[in-house]
Amino acid sequence: MPPMKKILIVDDNLQNLYMLEIMLKTNGFEVDQALNGAGALEMAHQSPPDMIVSDILMPVMDGFSLCRNWMADKDLKDIPFIFYTATYTDYKDEVFALSLGADRFLVKPMAPDDFLAVIQDVFKTHPTHIQTTAEKPAEKESQYYKEYSEVLIHKLEDKMAQLEQTNKRLTALYQASCNLVSIKSLPALIHAVLYSMVETAGYQQANYFHLNENENKLCLLDTVGISVQKTDERMFFELDEEQGLVGLVAKNRQIINIADIALEPRLMGMEETIHSALYVPVQYENRILGVLSLFSMDMDAFQKEDEHHVSSFANSLAVSIKNIQAEEALSRQNLLLTALMNSPVDDAIFSVDQNYRYTTFNEKHRLEMQKTWHVDIQEGMNLLELLTGSDSHHLMKQSIDRVLTGEAFMDIQYQPDTGIYYEFNWNPIWQDQTHVMGVTAFIRNVTERMQAQEKILQFNAELEKRVFERTAQLEAVNQELETFSYSVSHDLRAPLRAILGFSGMITRDYRDSLDAQGQHYFDNIVAASTRMDRLIDDLLQYSRLGRRGIRHEPVNLDSLFASLTSDLSERLSADRAVLTIASDLPTLLSDRTLLTQIFTNLLDNAITYHPKDRPVQVSVTWQREESSYVICVSDNGIGIPAEYHEKIFNAFQRLHNQEEYPGSGIGLATVKKSVLLLGGDVRVESQVGKGSTFSVYLPGEKA
Numbered sequence: 001m002p003p004m005k006k007i008l009i010v011d012d013n014l015q016n017l018y019m020l021e022i023m024l025k026t027n028g029f030e031v032d033q034a035l036n037g038a039g040a041l042e043m044a045h046q047s048p049p050d051m052i053v054s055d056i057l058m059p060v061m062d063g064f065s066l067c068r069n070w071m072a073d074k075d076l077k078d079i080p081f082i083f084y085t086a087t088y089t090d091y092k093d094e095v096f097a098l099s100l101g102a103d104r105f106l107v108k109p110m111a112p113d114d115f116l117a118v119i120q121d122v123f124k125t126h127p128t129h130i131q132t133t134a135e136k137p138a139e140k141e142s143q144y145y146k147e148y149s150e151v152l153i154h155k156l157e158d159k160m161a162q163l164e165q166t167n168k169r170l171t172a173l174y175q176a177s178c179n180l181v182s183i184k185s186l187p188a189l190i191h192a193v194l195y196s197m198v199e200t201a202g203y204q205q206a207n208y209f210h211l212n213e214n215e216n217k218l219c220l221l222d223t224v225g226i227s228v229q230k231t232d233e234r235m236f237f238e239l240d241e242e243q244g245l246v247g248l249v250a251k252n253r254q255i256i257n258i259a260d261i262a263l264e265p266r267l268m269g270m271e272e273t274i275h276s277a278l279y280v281p282v283q284y285e286n287r288i289l290g291v292l293s294l295f296s297m298d299m300d301a302f303q304k305e306d307e308h309h310v311s312s313f314a315n316s317l318a319v320s321i322k323n324i325q326a327e328e329a330l331s332r333q334n335l336l337l338t339a340l341m342n343s344p345v346d347d348a349i350f351s352v353d354q355n356y357r358y359t360t361f362n363e364k365h366r367l368e369m370q371k372t373w374h375v376d377i378q379e380g381m382n383l384l385e386l387l388t389g390s391d392s393h394h395l396m397k398q399s400i401d402r403v404l405t406g407e408a409f410m411d412i413q414y415q416p417d418t419g420i421y422y423e424f425n426w427n428p429i430w431q432d433q434t435h436v437m438g439v440t441a442f443i444r445n446v447t448e449r450m451q452a453q454e455k456i457l458q459f460n461a462e463l464e465k466r467v468f469e470r471t472a473q474l475e476a477v478n479q480e481l482e483t484f485s486y487s488v489s490h491d492l493r494a495p496l497r498a499i500l501g502f503s504g505m506i507t508r509d510y511r512d513s514l515d516a517q518g519q520h521y522f523d524n525i526v527a528a529s530t531r532m533d534r535l536i537d538d539l540l541q542y543s544r545l546g547r548r549g550i551r552h553e554p555v556n557l558d559s560l561f562a563s564l565t566s567d568l569s570e571r572l573s574a575d576r577a578v579l580t581i582a583s584d585l586p587t588l589l590s591d592r593t594l595l596t597q598i599f600t601n602l603l604d605n606a607i608t609y610h611p612k613d614r615p616v617q618v619s620v621t622w623q624r625e626e627s628s629y630v631i632c633v634s635d636n637g638i639g640i641p642a643e644y645h646e647k648i649f650n651a652f653q654r655l656h657n658q659e660e661y662p663g664s665g666i667g668l669a670t671v672k673k674s675v676l677l678l679g680g681d682v683r684v685e686s687q688v689g690k691g692s693t694f695s696v697y698l699p700g701e702k703a
């Protein structure tokens, strides 16, 4: 295997060196590196390479001097020398370089394959000995310096021209940057920027396409230079479609640099004078705001530096656009706020900062402060200082301090001096999620409302008092009535008992001595007195209800109905009645005596009121309804006409005479009173000829 060939590469740009090194090493060469001509000579003396590839423009010693020294050195002159340059690209430069003895003059950048082919070719064709400048006579020497300085001057001129161009462009960007801060309207700003690009930087045309967020379209906002119709169809681009170069730049958010417009089909129909173009996205926090496009009459007018400068300018432009938009939004909001605050509302509105200083207030508040406190308030004035010494000072401070902790609330303040009630709606103004920077208050004069409320309260109190008095009166009358009916019943009892006692004696001892007519009259007296006795008993029981107070004890309805059934057993069998009682009746917290009264009367009626020719069937069932227990006593008896469903609960209300169905007419009144005393109710559902159901609603939880 032949030994590896070593190539010395010389360049002051580390990146260029690195790229070359990688390319050569991966293709089987050994590589040495130097950063300038002097370094290259030193390295070559220490370890001569098989070839040298050198840049031209370098500090300390440039490529031309290196080549000249190389060729003058007897140890090095036979080693092939290649120039590889990006700056000296003129034909004159090449002629001069080759005249120094170099094998080749290559212009950067070159495709790796082409570059390697040249190297191989040089290795093959390089003459072992060529004539070098060292061997040239003196006049040749002066010729060299002449040519060398010509090339240098030429280069210097080029550089100057380039610098001037760059300077112009930087000046344009600087001017445009100054506008970024000072101009406060978007169209004016864009126009100034585009103007600088054309007038100062010397571009042929500059456009700005602005994103209309509502329509998701980029529209030509302004153009300076060669005139372009704004209504032209080409001047609108959809954001997400890659329509035209503007759409593409906006979508990918990357610069597009077109060195030769003739080779770009998407730019057909451009002005003939234009040869190259640069499209730069204007974006803020990764969102596209617009696209800036610049056109030049020169081919390849936009260098890497231009791209860099214009794109950093585009970033600043984006910030300015955002600022202008934010300021516009803010001023719109301000206008709206002022309009709102001064619209004919009833509320006085103000806001203060953390130091109680006014930040805003509306006309209404200004007038009220003038009227009440005789001050002309202004932004920045300390509200608390204005109220110093008054009761309001303390109240106001307390409320504002509370809102400053982040609480929103409403309070009503009364001004004793004016007799006015104010309703304050307080709200914190948040700076961010944790800091309150101020306070707003909506103040409304609510004196009328408060006075009306006060009247209602007074009226209510009076009403309550009257109801209380009336109830007391009614209770007293009731009490009196009850006492009266109790004592009447009680007092009637004694003479009645006497009548019954003597009637008994007459029946026993003298009945037989009366003729049939007399016996009949006498029997009537006994029957009427017995009925009256029962009536008085029932009445007494009715008026005694609840006198001893209501108890709340566990009452097991199963056992209560069992004892009622046993009391009724004789009557049931006499009437051939069938009584069915639900087996799982609940235990309630209630009053056993009252419950006994209720169900005795209901069962009694259910057994009583049936057609004589048909035995009755009675059933007791129950259910839960919301917070009540409902106990139902149903029969298949004679039923009750609908118009009496309410009335039958009144005392002495009977629908039959004694012959048909005996009774006192107090049973259901007793049921009603007992149920009401227990806080419940009783209702009847009935159809004549079919039967009745009495439902007793008892409140309360299970015991």
Ligand code: ADP
Binding pocket: 601, 605, 606, 609, 635, 637, 638, 639, 640, 648, 653, 654, 655, 656, 662, 663, 664, 665, 666, 667, 668, 669, 692
């Ligand atoms: P009494 O039964 O002593 O007449 P009540 O107050 O218990 O007095 O009843 C009032 C009236 O209601 C009764 O006279 C009767 O006409 C009617 N009534 C009560 N319960 C029933 C029932 N279960 N079926 C038909 N009618 C009834």
